[in-house]
Amino acid sequence: MSTLAHELGHGYHNARLAQSEPLQRETPMTLAETASIFCETVVQNAALADATGPERLYVLETSLMGHAQVVVDIHSRFLFERAVFERREKGDLNPQEFGELMTWAQRETYGDALATLHPYMWAVKPHYYSLAFYNYPYTFGLLFGLGLYAQYVAAREAGTEAEFQTRYDELLASTGRADPLTLAARFGIDLHAPDFWEGSLDVIRRQIDVYVEAVG
Template identity: 55%
Template sequence: AWTKLHEMLTSTLLVDITIDGEHKQLPLPVVRNMANEKDPQLRKTAYEAELAAYKKIDEAAAASLNGIKGEVITVAKLRGYESPLDKTLQDSRMDRETLEAMLQAMRESLPSFHQYFRTKAKLLGHKSAQLPFYDLFAPVGEADMRFSYEESRDFIVKHFGSFSEKLANYAARAYDNQWIDAEIREGKRGGAFCYNLHIVGESRIMSNYTGSYSDVSTMAHELGHGYHGECLVNEAFLNSEYPMPIAETASILCETIIANAALEQATSEEAFAILENDISGASQVIVDIYSRYLFETAVFERRTEGALSVSTLNELMLQAQKDSYGDG
């Protein structure tokens, strides 16, 4: 129920924003996607409008998070786990030593990502050595690669076929049978995800497609999740579940197929944009995910003492981001 409430709040949140002197109320995903726009002022305006909009729902969002984490703490304790992390590790079929090795590798890589952020700040013309948060996803270079929805289908199906005919056929079926909800509209949550319906041997994909190369890469990623489900169609229902460490394998493979294909036919400017997009994506997987790990660890520690206020949650998140993003 708390999760449903949070999804409802974020999917129906309208953001007040002024663009070219005109005041508008736009769905949150529309404003979030402006982070990929070429216009630097639009990126900054959208970022500030997004943060301001969250104040409309912050108390309810905090209540949702407190409810969810409180339940996890209670259930984990009743079932004999030492901590929620131990339960997560068991659910993921992963031992703590493996997790610690991965986290250590992430920590060791942070200086390289900090250097990347500073370099991107310089390329974008910032006087400060640090990259502003609103320019994390800013396109770099002169290339402006755009794909219509139909072009994304043809590009993905063609190049999936260079790896596997079965993979290409799955992607074509997903597009042609309208298993993909790609349009941005009011009342729809942001981001993208895939849900495999094992009982009928199909999948459904949600995205917020605007035509950028990043959106094509995201679509390939989600189709990879769907293909994972396709490979499990003939398995028993109890064998259709898989843990997170396995879940991202097919999706990242599909992203890589598309990136390699795009590079083969790209101009030097386009290749620069594609490679920078890849590094940007890696920074999210490493730097941002590490900040979320730090945040969630802190939330679980503090939540055992009682519910956390909006200001406390904000402070914990900001500290986690400072620890992860460093001087980048």
């Protein structure tokens, strides 16, 4: 159901973009997951409203594992690739140096929370080298989608859901025409303001609280 919701979100986004000219439809990676994350979150929260027992735990656990991967692990990947690009300007890196940078990035991110580090993570995925900074858009996309969801919930409570939807549709229709900072500003969101991102993380924090409560 989550995957179906996710892909239907992409479909909805494409349907909004269909109003634009072909050259204006190309969406940057940072905004490509906006509608899919939003739609997935709507469905997850609707499922949580009714689910009980093991079903409830399953929904929460699946969602939180994904969020931990995107918010926490991708941070280590970002630190790693930034360090690699900085070092690479000055010369080649050998496998041992890649391994050292990788474990450094994991320690920076996880502190002492990991029992073992993975020095060969840099060789496991092509994400680090196929495009410059291919990892952080996943974190950006998740938190941007969740931030919009937080605004949607607030609009629903304030009775301004219809107005939210108009602005949401406009945002999706214009993702190929301006950079995220400009588009978000049109939506009344300052991407440099910590408040917006805190709102996104609050959506995850609430899920953690519900999970802790559910497992007793």
